[in-house]
Amino acid sequence: MQRTTLRRTTPATTATTAEPRARHVTTRTRDPSPSSARAPTLPPSSMRLAGAELIDSREILPGQWLQAFHAPELVAGARAGQFVHVRTGDYSGLVLRRPFSFNTIDPIAGTLTIHFRTIGRGTEWFTRLRPGDRVDMLGPLGRPFEVDPRTRHVLLVAGGLGIAGVRALADEAIRDGRQVTLLFGAARASEVYPSSLLPDEVEYVVATDDGSVGHHGFVTDLVPDYEAWADQAFACGPQPMLRALAGLAASRRSRLGVASLGRKRGAGRPIPAGSPQARRRAFLQVSMEQNMGCAVGACLGCVVMDTKGVPQRVCREGPVFASDEIAWEGGW
Amino acid sequence: MVKARRRVVTNGGAPTKRRPTVRRIKSAILPATRRAVHGNGAGGPAPAERRTGPAAPTSPEREIDLAVDLGRGLRLENPILVASGTFGYGVEYGDVVDVQRLGAICCKGTTLRSRVGNPTPRVTETPGGMLNSIGLQNPGVDAVIDKYAATWSGWRVPVIVNVAGESIADFTEVARRLDGQPGIAGIELNISCPNVGKGGIQFAIDAEAAAAVTAAVRRATDLPLLVKLSPNVADVRPIARAIADAGADALTAINTLSGIAVAPSRARPLLGNVYGGLSGPAIKPVALRIVYEVSQVVDIPVVAIGGVTELADVLDYLAVGAVAVQVGTAIFADPTLPARLVDELAAECRLRGLDGYRPLIGTALPKRAGPPSAKGVEYRP
Numbered sequence: 001m002q003r004t005t006l007r008r009t010t011p012a013t014t015a016t017t018a019e020p021r022a023r024h025v026t027t028r029t030r031d032p033s034p035s036s037a038r039a040p041t042l043p044p045s046s047m048r049l050a051g052a053e054l055i056d057s058r059e060i061l062p063g064q065w066l067q068a069f070h071a072p073e074l075v076a077g078a079r080a081g082q083f084v085h086v087r088t089g090d091y092s093g094l095v096l097r098r099p100f101s102f103n104t105i106d107p108i109a110g111t112l113t114i115h116f117r118t119i120g121r122g123t124e125w126f127t128r129l130r131p132g133d134r135v136d137m138l139g140p141l142g143r144p145f146e147v148d149p150r151t152r153h154v155l156l157v158a159g160g161l162g163i164a165g166v167r168a169l170a171d172e173a174i175r176d177g178r179q180v181t182l183l184f185g186a187a188r189a190s191e192v193y194p195s196s197l198l199p200d201e202v203e204y205v206v207a208t209d210d211g212s213v214g215h216h217g218f219v220t221d222l223v224p225d226y227e228a229w230a231d232q233a234f235a236c237g238p239q240p241m242l243r244a245l246a247g248l249a250a251s252r253r254s255r256l257g258v259a260s261l262g263r264k265r266g267a268g269r270p271i272p273a274g275s276p277q278a279r280r281r282a283f284l285q286v287s288m289e290q291n292m293g294c295a296v297g298a299c300l301g302c303v304v305m306d307t308k309g310v311p312q313r314v315c316r317e318g319p320v321f322a323s324d325e326i327a328w329e330g331g332w
Numbered sequence: 333m334v335k336a337r338r339r340v341v342t343n344g345g346a347p348t349k350r351r352p353t354v355r356r357i358k359s360a361i362l363p364a365t366r367r368a369v370h371g372n373g374a375g376g377p378a379p380a381e382r383r384t385g386p387a388a389p390t391s392p393e394r395e396i397d398l399a400v401d402l403g404r405g406l407r408l409e410n411p412i413l414v415a416s417g418t419f420g421y422g423v424e425y426g427d428v429v430d431v432q433r434l435g436a437i438c439c440k441g442t443t444l445r446s447r448v449g450n451p452t453p454r455v456t457e458t459p460g461g462m463l464n465s466i467g468l469q470n471p472g473v474d475a476v477i478d479k480y481a482a483t484w485s486g487w488r489v490p491v492i493v494n495v496a497g498e499s500i501a502d503f504t505e506v507a508r509r510l511d512g513q514p515g516i517a518g519i520e521l522n523i524s525c526p527n528v529g530k531g532g533i534q535f536a537i538d539a540e541a542a543a544a545v546t547a548a549v550r551r552a553t554d555l556p557l558l559v560k561l562s563p564n565v566a567d568v569r570p571i572a573r574a575i576a577d578a579g580a581d582a583l584t585a586i587n588t589l590s591g592i593a594v595a596p597s598r599a600r601p602l603l604g605n606v607y608g609g610l611s612g613p614a615i616k617p618v619a620l621r622i623v624y625e626v627s628q629v630v631d632i633p634v635v636a637i638g639g640v641t642e643l644a645d646v647l648d649y650l651a652v653g654a655v656a657v658q659v660g661t662a663i664f665a666d667p668t669l670p671a672r673l674v675d676e677l678a679a680e681c682r683l684r685g686l687d688g689y690r691p692l693i694g695t696a697l698p699k700r701a702g703p704p705s706a707k708g709v710e711y712r713p
Contacts, residue, residue, distance in 0.1 A: 093459060093460055094457065095461055095661055095665055096665065097664060136666075138667070291453040291456055294418070294424070297420060299417060299420070300440070301464060301466060302454070303454070311448050311469055332450070
């Protein structure tokens with residue numbers, strides 16, 4: 001009993017100290033061998049199949065639900081950007097699990113929350129769950145957002161339900177002492193994510209398509225104001241929004257003339273695209289969405305095309321990608 | 333009705349209840365000692381361990397014989413396989429699934445050259461099933477061998493490589509490259525993929541073409557050869573007979589049913605490839621019908637696949653003449669299902685007072701003069 005409490009309290013403290021150490025290690029390992037061009041390392045096979053108990057279920061917006069589950073095995077080691085694959089109880093009709101991003105992760109309490117919109121029979125099944133009900137979860141899956149240890153200012157961009165993909169990163173960045181601005185876009189005021197559900201430290205800027213609250217227009221209109229301030233940006237939302245952001249990120253250096261992270265250290269050494277180091281250096285990381293089958297990389301259902309013409313699995317190489325890895329126009 | 337007069341050569345033990353009309357063939361091909369289907373070297377001591385290890389200390393109950401021989405030395409420890417395309421290359425599920433407990437693994441469809449597959453969306457759920465149109469995305473046979481053969485050869489579970497191609501030459505070349513590679517226990521010919529433009533289903537809808545590709549691959553390799561049938565045909569029986577006559581060791585029935593879904597906007601079909609293959613519990617009645625038909629017209633083992641989600645489904649397929657079943661779509665919901673089915677099948681046999689599952693096979697087929705065929709099941713006199 002004593003031992004478990006000891007272990008539970010550690011993640012919050014080790015995470016802050018681990019990152020500078022990690023940077024040190026990468027510079028050392030890159031030097032001795034020319035093997036830096038090897039394939040990006042896959043996530044450690046830390047995924048687990050475990051039961052999760054529903055402890056809270058609320059409809060926070062019309063048709064949008066926030067559910068909290070107690071699942072200590074899944075939460076241990078989970079990071080922002082990863083997701084869980086949840087089985088519905090109705091196998092006769094619903095044969096696939098449902099993937100949900102970690103909306104918040106509390107390793108100390110062993111809880112996680114998921115945020116979803118009711119769009120079909122599967123999500124409606126989840127809304128009928130009552131506290132105490134158990135579901136079967138597979139996770140944590142996918143690769144997380146990679147924040148550069150030197151990043152001070154974090155820009156989060158979310159479109160609609162995309163908030164569920166970046167919400168956990170706000171917690172993680174604030175815990176690590178970074179400043180966070182969240183740009184949020186929605187169709188109308190009634191769909192704006194409640195600011196009460198965000199940490200106090202987050203600067204929250206809203207855009208709505210109909211102008212009923214905040215900026216009248218797309219959330220991408222707000223990005224240029226924050227581009228120079230931000231060291232790194234992280235986005236999740238509809239594909240057109242991500243594509244527009246990727247365009248802004250690609251032209252950022254020429255428009256702003258700002259120094260990008262990591263130019264001095266390791267200049268000239270190739271870093272394999274898709275590796276954590278490469279993603280850490282990217283200005284923009286995006287969390288992608290695709291219809292998913294197995295969520296472990298077996299079925300190849302959830303791919304996005306990368307710039308080299310190789311399909312990348314959202315569930316395994318993603319869901320987080322550096323924006324310059326993705327072939328935004330077409331692909332096939 | 334002409335029957336394919338072929339029969340799987342079993343363990344070499346004295347067959348006691350064979351129908352007199354069946355000729356024994358290919359007895360020369362099968363060496364007396366089993367080929368190393370369980371991996372080289374490592375497979376040697378394993379069976380002895382298995383037989384003595386768990387039996388003695390744990391279960392005072394009877395050890396149930398679940399072993400099945402799919403022909404040409406492809407001996408599986410149990411009749412629960414995982415279906416191609418649903419289990420990747422066997423490594424993806426990591427620690428969540430103990431792959432060594434499976435009867436066999438059918439890996440993702442493999443072609444001669446790498447393929448990027450179809451545009452997304454590639455999968456969608458449908459009532460009681462799902463549609464997929466992956467489009468045979470794979471890195472090509474050489475990359476598959478490089479990447480996974482070494483891993484597979486260390487496994488006790490046999491790995492059957494699912495092979496697809498655009499032409500007979502493609503199929504034979506892939507088979508030739510797989511031949512003799514360690515860790516590859518057999519080939520499943522995917523002549524019935526509904527999701528690719530060229531070389532997909534056309535081989536499976538015509539008896540002559542199916543026989544031609546089967547015969548060509550048969551000449552190219554000595555590996556055990558399974559051929560996967562398509563349900564998207566008017567009558568599968570002549571095709572099954574032709575494939576059996578052309579030298580296949582076993583048949584897999586069935587591949588997915590061709591279908592489409594419409595996008596929520598109603599502006600276009602949902603899948604990037606428009607057409608997809610339907611799988612899951614929704615197709616079980618169709619698969620049952622085809623297994624029922626095919627198992628009556630061929631004398632090679634039939635491996636059933638289609639909507640297996642529980643033990644009752646396995647028993648149903650055995651009753652209509654299958655000797656083994658593949659689990660596919662259900663793995664996505666419950667990755668531990670195949671291994672659990674093995675235990676449940678053994679428990680079911682124990683409950684019925686059986687030593688093996690052979691008596692469960694073919695019980696629902698029309699009564700014939702002889703006893704129910706035990707196609708492919710190893711005889712243990």
